[in-house]
Amino acid sequence: MDSFIQQLINGITLGGIYALIALGYTMVYGVIQLINFAHGEFFAAGGYVGVIFLSFFTGLGYMETHPILCLTASFALAMMYCAYLAIGVEKIAYKPLRKEARLAALLSALGVSIFLSNGLMLTQGVYDKAYPSELFQGGFSFGIITIGYLQVLIVCLTGALLVALNLLVFKTKIGMAMRATAQDKTMSALVAIGSNKIISLTFGIGAGLAAAAGIMVGLYYGSVRYDMGFLPGIKAFSAAVLGGIGNITGAMLGGLIIGMVEIFGAGYISGEYKDVFAFIILIGVLYFKPTGIMGENIDDTRV
């Protein structure tokens, strides 16, 4: 029983991480229907910039005096950096292809992904980078169950971002404009919505979320690596689709389900087949509900 609860906690944490990445993924998808292969790389870049700033602050000695401030600043700077990166990437590699076949942008996104991960490798070295911070390393202990502060933080952050994003998308004018751009770009222009700005904004927010996820992962696992974006990218994509791609709450749900299935699959059935279980659940769900758990049944605008 104890180990079951521990596995449940593990599952929620891993699911939270997937959800965090999937949120950005699904936002970008929701607006321009692009499978952004490079999202995983934004995530990795976020992790790297996070560690760069954290080490920088440590080097300056601020880390001991104002740890929370430094951490917040690193988060903010990394998110800004990734937003900057993503907006530029969108302008260079995706925008000129917006009117072309959808798969053209997909291929370009793949090129960006390869380019960015190798760029990170070349600028940051082929070795893992350790997170300097010992922040939040402790945890609560109940008998043999341990809950790290970081696990709590990951879950809280994911929850908070979910709420914030839902508010942004459903309660603000910008959110409405995002949804409108997603549905009909020409018409959006006819009601004075600059779709380029909205798309840039979406990319910025999506990449910012990815950066936040990157730092969380770096803190939680203790290191970052140039190719860390690839697998979580696929998992986050799966999570986003499972939840109904374009749907923010769905992405969260999808992330949690995939995380849980992986942990329980590894914990109780077999470690090497855990991804198989995740994919079988995915296929099963999509078989009975071809548009994902929360997906709407209007798919005429897709493909």
Place this chain on the structure above:
Amino acid sequence: MIQEFKKIWKQYAITMLWLLGLLWPLLGIHPDGTLSFKQTVNVWSYIFAGTFICFIFYIINKSGNFEFFTKPVVNTSQKLGDIVQAMPSWIWKSALLIGAIIYPILTGRYPTDVVINVLLYICLGLGLYVVVGLAGMLDLGHIAFYGVGAYTYAILNVQYGIGFWVCFPLAGLTACIAGCIVGYPTLRMRGDYLAIVTLGFGEIVRIILNNWMSLTNGPNGILGVKTIGILRPVMENGLTFEIFWVKKLEYFYYFALALAILTIIAVTRINFSRIGRALEAIREDETAAELMGVNTFYYKLLAYAMGAVFAGFAGALFAARMKFVSPESFTFLESVMVLSMVVLGGMSSIPGIILGVIALIVLPEVFRELESYRMLVFGLTMIIMMLFRPSGLIAAKRKKMMETKS
């Protein structure tokens, strides 16, 4: 010249500044709490110099200042092209064929090896073309069928000692069955939902290959796969046959070439057949196709099965050639690469896809000299190719498919 291209210059300048801003945090902020600019500026100036030269050439070319050079080239190629166009297509085709046949004789081992890869990937790419290009179903797990074909031959050969020519159709068959298994549950899905499910299937196949120790020997792979054996008539003491193992790369090349040509012919036939038209109808509008009496279920399944068969054949040949199979050859990235070949080629013309395959197999080889920068440049090339030829290297005549509805 500067005035004319003011906009492009401006964009270029902004891009370079953006890049500088991008590089600095990665290179200029140090863990000891110091900031530096030297390294960033160094790296940046290299990039700047490189891109600037390319850019100048691009501008000069665009403004027509290279005409003294390009014009004759274009003219001659135009003339050549006209001659080619004027020739009956059999001449053109046989010229290509002769070129393909003498290629290994003219060149060395390494080009032959790379071209064998190209030929195998042509089979894969054309198989995928049936699924993606014709039927419009986004498939991110195509490499799984390749894997199934390769493992079918490897297992049958190593464990049961069955020869290549028996296993070859069996590899196609198992891949076909795998295709149907994948196809069946996915037929209800469309677009990206389909993509993720095929991705899932591809990964499931890879993970099974990696973990089913008793059958596939897991990550160790299967060693000692025999190459193709053919019966060769021997004239000594009457007419007898002996088995001749195709060990030399040059000989093997011809088998790959034959398979590729067969695939090209088969896919061309499919393309212009009833099946091809039905698949295209499904791609353009599934509902309408169904209303017109196209059995979409059957045809979509058929598309999967056919795509898988070609991949399976290619897989068997791959196993025979490597004499070794391991799950590393069948990763998700390979699937994406095959898809990229199809997309890069223009998605709906067979020569285009062949060109896409050649580009994506040969380019990483060309970039081998760059060592660690190899994949970086490759990624960049992919982006640039897409930006300059967004509808593929050879754009399709009917390019309506898969467009975003505005």
Place this chain on the structure above:
Amino acid sequence: MSAQPILELKNVHSGYGSIKALKDVSLKIYPGEVVAIIGANGAGKSTTLMTICGIVPLEKGDIFYNGASVKNIAPEKLPPLGLCQVPEGRRIFPRLTVEENLILGAFYRNDKPEIQRDIEHVYSLFPVLGERNRQKGGTLSGGEQQMLAIGRALMTKPKVLLLDEPSLGLAPIIIHQIFDIIADINRNQGTTILLVEQNANLALQAATRGYVLETGQITLEDKASSLLHNPEIRKAYLGE
């Protein structure tokens, strides 16, 4: 009629890549008018409107709005200037509610109380929208969608309203209702209206002036009433 046209097309050429949809089209629309463009399928009517709004790129010629060229202005900058289009097929945002659709019409505006007042105004024009304000746009009927599209365009406070086929696919009774409202908008708010219609009879009855567009060229321009009685027009477009 005042001397200064509010919207003017001068020798406009445009098209989609190699297909030239408009060849040398010139139009003048004066403030307060209702101008109809009639023509057969594929004559370039919708392209004209899309070119005015900058969606279809202009190849040659120029477009003046209020005396200033709008050639190089991005499409999304035009509604704030008072130029708004209700495109063919309504194109409301199907997954947004009726109210959200209306709010988006006022996207560039920041005057909250004013927007609220305008929404109420649209609801008073089209009471059915008020009843369904929480419903998703995609679930409305064709007529309701047309009303919503017009309502949404009104939210941009247009000085010139471009209407593309407002009667398309609607029941006659709804068509009349909608044309009444169009006339009302023109009369009460002084909005200039450029109307594109296949239903020539209807359009010319509502309009003050009319243009006839054939294969991308203006072939005739006259008072609406004269066009209505022009035997050739009657033959070609009114089915006589």
Place this chain on the structure above:
Amino acid sequence: MSKKIFSIMVMALLTTLFIISTASAESLKIGSMSPLTGPYASDGTDIKNGVLTAIEVFEKQEGGIPGYDKIELFPQDDVCDPRNAVAAANKLINLKVVGVIGAYCSSCTIPASETLDEAKIVMITPASTNEQVTDRGLPYMFRMCGRDDDQAPAAAKFMKESLNAKTIFIIDDKTTYSQGLADGVSKNCKALGMNVVTHDHVNQGDKDFSAVLTKVKGANPDILYMSLQGYSPAALMSIQAKRMGIKAQIVTQDAVFQPKYMEVAKEAAEGVYLTYGFTDPTTPEYKAFQQIYEPKYGKIAAYATYAYDSTIALLKAIKAAGSTDPDKIKAELMKLEFNGASKHIKFKENGDSGSSYIAFKVVKGEFVPYWEPTNGLIK
């Protein structure tokens, strides 16, 4: 139109391929194969750096090879993918290299060596520990590192004798290397009477090991044997194990012998044991290596040393043979006996060079020799 573009592009690309495959220079050419991109780029780069250092040291110490101006290295990227490895091998054949150092992944070394064997090119792998690498009996295949079936008994013996372990929990990450080793350890531990509680697997590229570590915690074994390819997953697992409060001693293997492991895992690495071939850092050979390597590429990692020794061995053999004839080089390699940076080198009949696995312990961020099979604890 399309036909024209098509034919021109095809010709252009294929001709380029032909041109790049022919190189010319009056130098002795050797090749290396390792993943320079992709997930194993760090180990692959270590190998390349090791080879480059060896060439530099050899040219300085032995004055190069008579008849050649310089020794030129052609490093090839195999991305740890068999298809790429074979292509790289063929490219090296075309470049007419005399010998090849590589590859890293056993699944690349095996097919690449078959190809190189056809062209009779000597291949020395510094990193592929799978038995099949040399057991296939290829005449030109040599191995500088140890074998899985050498390391596994040493590890089992160490756990039994030095750590007095009774129960052991094995985790591998399903690569040729890690699984082969884990299977060997499992077998040897059983033979020595230890109880292998579970032999569980994770996947390559995983970051989150919490599920399997929860199992470890539940099982509460004496030893957690981590068989992971590379220091990176090992560091992740050590951190997570520590965080979860796992009491078991962690034992791991030579792939983790990379100073970056301690840098990433920090105090979670303290007290971890690992088996690795005995290397005496005080020998002049090691110092010569260190002097050149460390200022350029940073701290020395496991495969860099082996790559260095492989290259030195190859170059010595070529020099002794006085020609580039593969059979002569092979004969010289078999005769060769010298002290390398990593160990005393003498190739056996099957191409293996033997190994001297000992146990190291991480103490204050350093790998400290801890135990050796014959004499027990090292003082």
